[in-house]
Amino acid sequence: MFVLVNLKAYPADPVSVAEAAATVDGTAGVDVAVAPQAADIARVAQTGAETWAQHVSPVSHGSHTGSTLAESVAANGAVGTLINHSERRLTLADIDDSIAAADRAGLETVVCANTPEQIAAVAALGPDAVAVEPPELIGTGTPVSQADPEIVEDAVTAAEAVDPAVDVYCGAGISTGEDLVAAEELGADGVLLASGVAKADDPQTALEDLVGQY
C-alpha cells in the first residue's frame, strides 16, 4: 500500500514531516512518501524520505519563467509527481505533456481526477497511476472510502478497463489506518492524504497511528 502525504502550502515543517515519513516507511508493508513545495524538495529529499513533487509543468528545457521543470525537481531528489490535482488543474493537452515531461525526467506519475469517467480519461494517457479525489470531500475529515465507496470501486473498474497496468489511488478525507484498510478493500493500491497528517498536532504520531492501525 502506497501513502502519499501532500504537504500543499501548509505551515507544517516539511523536514519534520519527512523525517517522520522516513521513520514509518516500510512498516506493515506501507510505503510512505512526501510531496512538499518545490522549493523544499532538496531539503526533504536529504532526510531520506521518498520525495514527490506536487506538480510539474508541461514543458521541457527552454524559456519558461516560473515553470516547474520536471528535470529540476528530479535533480533535487524527487522521484515522482502529482499531476492535475484538483487544486492545480491542467488542460487535457497539458496533462499529456506533463506526463511526457515527467517520463523524460524519470519521475513516477500520479494523475488526479474527480470522477470514474475522468479516471478512465486520464488512464488513457499512460500514467503510472491515477488518483480519484472527489473535490467536495478534500479537507473534510470524512474519508472518501466511507462517504462515497462506489466512486473508488468505479474508478478501479474504469482504470482497469482502460489499462490494467495503471495503479489506482484514492484521496480526500483520509487520515486513519482504518481508512487505509477500507481503501485497499475497495481495490485501491494507495492513498493520497494531506491535512490528516500535515495539520496534525504531531505528524509523527499521526503517521505511526496510520500505519499501526493498518
Add this chain to the structure above:
Amino acid sequence: MFVLVNLKAYPADPVSVAEAAATVDGTAGVDVAVAPQAADIARVAQTGAETWAQHVSPVSHGSHTGSTLAESVAANGAVGTLINHSERRLTLADIDDSIAAADRAGLETVVCANTPEQIAAVAALGPDAVAVEPPELIGTGTPVSQADPEIVEDAVTAAEAVDPAVDVYCGAGISTGEDLVAAEELGADGVLLASGVAKADDPQTALEDLVGQY
C-alpha cells in the same frame, strides 16, 4: 546597477551560474542576483549568490497544491521574486495578491509588464520595482535599449509619475556591459537578462565581460 539573471527552465547548471554570479557580484558597483527554478533555490542560495524566485503564487498558507508559496522560497534562501513575467502572466488581482504574499514573506518584488502604460498600472500596486520587457524582443539578442529606447524612457517616466519610490528595470535582449550602460543612461536602475548568460558557452566569462565593460 542591479542585474538579475533569470535561469528560466534552461539546461544551464544553476549552481555554476550562481557561483559565477557570486564571484562578480559587487564589481564596479553592479549587484548580480540569480533566479533559478524553485526546486533549485536551496542549492543556489548555498553558493552565497543573491537568490531570487521566478514567481510566487498569490496565496498564503493553506490548501494550494502545486503552488509556489512565498514563505517556502524565502525559507530556502530567496530574497526576492519576479512577478508577472511575460512567460508567467497573472490576472491583475493575482499580481496584487502575489505582491502581498511576497511582502509577508520578506521578499523584494519586481513586477514585469510589456509597455509603459502597463508599467504605470503595476507601479500603482506598490511593488519595490517594475521591469519593462517587450515580449517580442525576449531571447532575440537585440537589446531593448537599442531596439526600442523610448519604451525604457517612457517606462521610467510612467513609474516615476505613479510612485517615485519604485525602481525601474528593463529587459529583453540584454547581454553586454554596453547594454548595461545604455539601460542606465535611459534611466533604468537595473536589468533582467537570461539567455545572454544562461545560454552562454561560459556563463562565468559572460558575467565577467558584462561587469567588466560597465
Add this chain to the structure above:
Amino acid sequence: MFVLVNLKAYPADPVSVAEAAATVDGTAGVDVAVAPQAADIARVAQTGAETWAQHVSPVSHGSHTGSTLAESVAANGAVGTLINHSERRLTLADIDDSIAAADRAGLETVVCANTPEQIAAVAALGPDAVAVEPPELIGTGTPVSQADPEIVEDAVTAAEAVDPAVDVYCGAGISTGEDLVAAEELGADGVLLASGVAKADDPQTALEDLVGQY
C-alpha cells in the same frame, strides 16, 4: 447616473429585462443599459435597450475559436463592454489588449477591479470607465455603498489621480434607488447591478423602483 444591469448567466429572460430597461431608460436622468450573454446581444439590442457585452477577448480578427470578438458583439448591436469582471478575470496584458480591441470596434469600456489600488492600475490603461466591486459583497444584497463606503470614495480618488477623464462606477449588492443616491454621493458616476434586477420576481418593477426612488 449610469446603471448597467449585468444579466450574467441568470435564467431571467434577457428580452424582458431589456424591454423593462428601455422603458425606464432616461427617467430622472438615469441611463439604463443591459449586458446579456453574447449569444443574446442581437435579440436584446433589437428591443432598443442600450446593450453591452459582459466581456470581449483580447484579440482581433484571426484564428481564435471560442473567443468573443469585439467586432462581432458590436456588429450585433452592443455599444460597450465590461472587461475584467471578477467572474472573468484577465491578465494585465489581456486587459490592455481587450481595451484596445473594444476601442477598435467602437465599444465603450468599463474595466472592473477589486480595490482602489487596482482601480488606479486599470485607470492607467486608458478605459472609458472603471468599476470597483469588492468580490465578497457581490450577490449579497448588502450594498457596497453601505458596507464599505470608503472603498468607493478611495476608488474615485484613485482614478481621479491617474486620469480625471475616467468615469468611476461601483457595484456589489446594489438594488435600490437609495443605493443609487448613496453611490452618487460617494462620487460614483454609475453603478453595476445584477441579481437585484435579474433575479427579482418582476425586473420591470425592480427597475421602476430603482429609478423612481432616485
Add this chain to the structure above:
Amino acid sequence: MFVLVNLKAYPADPVSVAEAAATVDGTAGVDVAVAPQAADIARVAQTGAETWAQHVSPVSHGSHTGSTLAESVAANGAVGTLINHSERRLTLADIDDSIAAADRAGLETVVCANTPEQIAAVAALGPDAVAVEPPELIGTGTPVSQADPEIVEDAVTAAEAVDPAVDVYCGAGISTGEDLVAAEELGADGVLLASGVAKADDPQTALEDLVGQY
C-alpha cells in the same frame, strides 16, 4: 459525411457563409453546419443553416459573467457545440462539465483533441463525437489526411475501443472534396474546416467545390 465550418474570429460575413452552407447542405449526402461567434448565432440560425457554437462554458445558470451559457446558445438557435478546440483548451474537469452543460441544453457535442491518446481520453467522457486535429497543421492548407493519415486512423481505432457510439471527425488543413473523401477512407465520420472556406475569396464556391468533388 458531416462538415463543420468553424468561422473562428475571421472577418468573413457569417450570414453569407451560412447562406452558402444552407444552399449546399444535403448535396451528395454531405451535411454542412456553421460555427460562428456566439454573438452571431442568432443571425446565422435565421438563415436556416445548421448552426453550432464554437465553445460552451462548464457552467449552468448562475453568477458567471462573460461565460458562454449552453442554454443561451441553444435558445438562439445553435444545435451543437465544439468543446476543447486547440484554440480554446479546457481543463479535463471543465471538458466534462461542458459536455454536461451541452447535454442539459440539448446541444450535440464534438470534443477536440490533439492525438489518438487524447481522443481516447475525451471519448471516455461520453461526447457525441470527437475530433482529432494536430495543432501544427491547423491553418496550413496541408490536409491532415495527407500529412498524417495514421493520426486519423489511430484516432478512429482509439475512439472505437473506448466507445463505438462516438463519431470521429478530423480537422486541420482540410479544404477540398478530395480531402473529404480521404478523411472518409481513413474512417472519419466528418471533418472540421475553417480557413479553407471562411478565408476563401468566395465561400459559396469553395463549399460547392468541396461537396461537388465528394
